[in-house]
Amino acid sequence: MKEPVAIQTQNLTKKYGKIVALDSLNLAIQYGEIFGLLGPNGAGKTTAISMLCTINTPTSGSALVNGFDIIKQPDKVRRSIGIVFQDPSIDDRLTGRENMQLHATLYDVTPPQARKRIKELLELVGLADRADSPMKTYSGGMKRRLELARGLLHHPNVLFLDEPTLGLDPQTRQHLWSHIEELAKQEKITVILTTHYMEEAERLCTRIGIIDFGKIRVVDTPTNLINTLKGDVLTVVCNRPQEFIDKINELKLAERVESVDGSIRLSIAEAEKMVPVVVDLAASHNIEIKSVSIHKPTLNDVFLYFTGREIREEEAENQLKTHMRAMGRLR
Ligand SMILES: Nc1ncnc2c1ncn2[C@@H]1O[C@H](COP(=O)(O)OP(=O)(O)OP(=O)(O)O)[C@@H](O)[C@H]1O
Ligand SMILES: [Mg+2]
Numbered sequence: 001m002k003e004p005v006a007i008q009t010q011n012l013t014k015k016y017g018k019i020v021a022l023d024s025l026n027l028a029i030q031y032g033e034i035f036g037l038l039g040p041n042g043a044g045k046t047t048a049i050s051m052l053c054t055i056n057t058p059t060s061g062s063a064l065v066n067g068f069d070i071i072k073q074p075d076k077v078r079r080s081i082g083i084v085f086q087d088p089s090i091d092d093r094l095t096g097r098e099n100m101q102l103h104a105t106l107y108d109v110t111p112p113q114a115r116k117r118i119k120e121l122l123e124l125v126g127l128a129d130r131a132d133s134p135m136k137t138y139s140g141g142m143k144r145r146l147e148l149a150r151g152l153l154h155h156p157n158v159l160f161l162d163e164p165t166l167g168l169d170p171q172t173r174q175h176l177w178s179h180i181e182e183l184a185k186q187e188k189i190t191v192i193l194t195t196h197y198m199e200e201a202e203r204l205c206t207r208i209g210i211i212d213f214g215k216i217r218v219v220d221t222p223t224n225l226i227n228t229l230k231g232d233v234l235t236v237v238c239n240r241p242q243e244f245i246d247k248i249n250e251l252k253l254a255e256r257v258e259s260v261d262g263s264i265r266l267s268i269a270e271a272e273k274m275v276p277v278v279v280d281l282a283a284s285h286n287i288e289i290k291s292v293s294i295h296k297p298t299l300n301d302v303f304l305y306f307t308g309r310e311i312r313e314e315e316a317e318n319q320l321k322t323h324m325r326a327m328g329r330l331r
Pocket of ligand 1: 016039048
């Protein structure tokens with residue numbers, strides 16, 4: 001018999017006119033995983049999870065969440081999942097506890113059960129002492145923690161988090177990661193999150209799916225993904241990059257050579273030993289080297305490898321601006 005899986009999608013596709021926001025997603029996520037969809041702005045992350053949450057309908061394809069069909073059994077799907085979405089949906093005038101109580105009513109959790117559960121969850125996310133303050137007095141991080149707790153109120157076994165730490169400062173972001181890890185462990189839930197923070201994906205996720213232009217490029221554990229890049233990354237900045245790339249390729253000096261924003265990135269085993277070779281090669285062709293650096297491959301390099309481009313911090317910034325505009329905080 002096949003093991004039950006938390007999520008199974010089959011050619012899940014969403015089109016908006018000519019835009020293919022999600023292109024034939026085939027994915028199986030096991031119970032107990034923290035699965036990350038990692039991709040730049042517009043990659044299709046929100047589209048993918050909003051369909052799994054039944055907020056959005058697929059153009060074609062299908063999916064099972066907790067064994068329920070997202071098209072034929074949307075109510076059952078919704079009752080069995082928790083959602084924390086990119087756009088906050090909390091009422092600022094209510095206190096943290098009141099917001100939780102409201103959610104309990106929506107999900108038919110009985111008052112005694114709700115009281116107990118709310119207390120336990122508020123403690124878990126470190127908000128017990130602020131539970132009775134209006135949420136407009138909460139910081140961004142506190143609001144996000146409350147949303148996390150609220151998403152778990154009705155004991156879902158799958159939790160969807162869309163960009164859980166967007167707009168939070170690095171320290172608060174790390175705090176929230178610990179909470180997510182703790183919740184996943186204590187509540188024994190499967191977590192599906194979207195992010196474009198490499199560090200977030202690497203720290204939290206048991207597996208990562210890299211998504212770009214609506215297509216999943218690769219799915220694996222963070223370690224396996226990084227190990228697919230053999231050797232170190234040697235970055236060279238020089239005055240005639242294309243010519244130098246040709247010379248490097250002629251001599252087959254590297255496993256892989258890429259040009260990124262005017263710099264050259266080489267994947268090379270034992271890169272330290274290759275530095276003099278690279279420098280000599282440049283000198284022999286009168287190519288002027290401006291800098292050379294070496295680093296161990298990171299998830300960012302993996303992303304670059306599978307998509308041919310980097311997710312940059314400014315993308316995160318842009319995303320935040322769009323988000324704030326949508327919330328009416330920025331013009
Ligand atoms: N309601 C909509 N109507 C038209 N196009 C849409 C709609 N929602 C999303 N799209 C398009 O679908 C693509 C995927 O969008 P999606 O929101 O899923 O990306 P994302 O990976 O979540 O990006 P971000 O990191 O910015 O949140 C984009 O090209 C987007 O413009
Ligand atoms: Mg999104």
